[in-house]
Amino acid sequence: MWTIFSYSIRKKSGIIIGWGIGLMLLGILLVSMYDMIIADSGIDFNQYMEMLPPEMMALFGGTADFSTPAGFLSMEYFSYLPLILGFVVVGQAGNLFVGLEEEGLLDLYLAYPVRRLNFFVGRVFAEFISLVLLLMMAYLGTAIPLEGSSMDIGYVELIGPFLSLFAILYCFFGVSVLLSLLMPSRGAGVTVSNLFLILSFFINGFSGVNENLEFFAKFSPFHYYQMAYNLVDGFNYEWFFGLVGVGLVCILITMVLFERRDIRVSGEGSWQFLSFLSKKAKRNSGAIN
């Protein structure tokens, strides 16, 4: 497992460093900007926000007070970050097993005396650690300039929004990795996952201004994402564990599927989950001695 983990994490170092530095800089910039555009300027930022169409407002965190640190961070940082990082996470989930399979590498690696379970855990754990490292760098980016800022947020308090961000990304990761195994190709898995990500974002956002969408918004992970509002409302553990739980359940289902999966050689593709419906595939599932 360690060999697979270290191999996988090494492959991710570019993404961790690249995205991590970007997020750090974004955090530094935003916290520094808070004083400039909110605290020191004397401008009522809320007045400008009220001029925006309500649909736009809904997407950027609703009707909260944007002059507060929680409102500002939610709108400028945490509202869209799950969408952007979501694309990264979905892409990585697609590469985790099916990408490796389509590159023709999985066929060779699983010919070695490695338990599939260990292989699976090594890969998923590497993905988990890379997500944690990425968010830690993002956290540092927002935490470092806090000292010289008028934002009245403690270092420990600031962990809350990042935990909430982690939960939603982990949820999308779980769903995506499951879909990647169910779909006939990596591309199809990533496309469907991205579609789910985008629809979840917009349905939840617009549900604030359209009552008809409220029911559907309950199925969106964004509905249970607190942004930075846990700085004022308190951390919602139910939502956090709910999102992480969904991700975990998807990963556990993926693990079972991977354990029994016919490893494809590069270029093949099939709707493996639909093959459960065919009689011949049922014959495939057993009868060997």
Added chain:
Amino acid sequence: MVDIYAIQVEGLTKFYGSFQALFGVDLAIREGEIYGFLGPNGSGKTTTIRCLLDQIRPAAGMLRVGGFDPQKNSREVRRMTGYLPGELHLDEKMNVKSLVKFFSNLRKNPASFSYACQLSEELELPLDTKIKNLSKGNKQKVGIVQALMHHPRILLLDEPTGGLDPMMRQLVLKIISEARDEGTTVFFSSHVISEVEQIADRVGIIRKGKIASEISTDELFHLNMRRVVVRFDSPVSLDRLAGIENAEHLSENATGTRHTFNLAGSMRGFINRMAELPVREMDTERPSLEDVFMRLYEDDGNGRD
């Protein structure tokens, strides 16, 4: 004497969705032999090998590799086997040394790394070069090294010479023979008759997911027809070409200076006769695998397909 089998396959059946790839394949490969698994593309060679490694699961059948069931004792099977995939893909971003080290770590066998380095040196494989900068032949060498690095008891090689130039092909065949000499059982698939004929002890011929025949290399040699076109300096009559051992006269041109024959088995009698005649030149064509199948089915009364 009781044969000890390194690989046993009985009634192996495999479906891909509604497509049936294998129809009850039976194989028995003895310890220490080179078994050539001959068949055209799409005949089920790769599917059989991948079932042996538990990478895909069959619908029915009995499999034993080194006495182990690949499904129940998958790791034991993979520990004792070396595998070279038909379509070898390697991590392009790594260099040879780090990739070989990674493979050695996967086996949890540090000794295999030093042997892999030794093998790489013998094969003149540049260890510090990135995989993406290697030629097809050198990538195949990496594949061979990783398959042999732990002194496997059984080698499963899926078209090991595919896409290689003649020199590399000979080198790979030499390595396979050397592995057998050290006691390794080799199961290798191919669609090239000549290379199977060159190194295999026995040959299984598979077509459309069914074993068409299991024969010795000698039998394959006798099945292995050659079409020979002979041009003479002067016309040669048919009676001077009659009764040549293993040869069947097919046609002649209008002037009687060009004759075509089918040869099966030893060419000695044919060459001896030609030595008595005014031969200007001879062209020999190897038959395709399909020609061999046709011969097999002729011998078998077309009953097996």
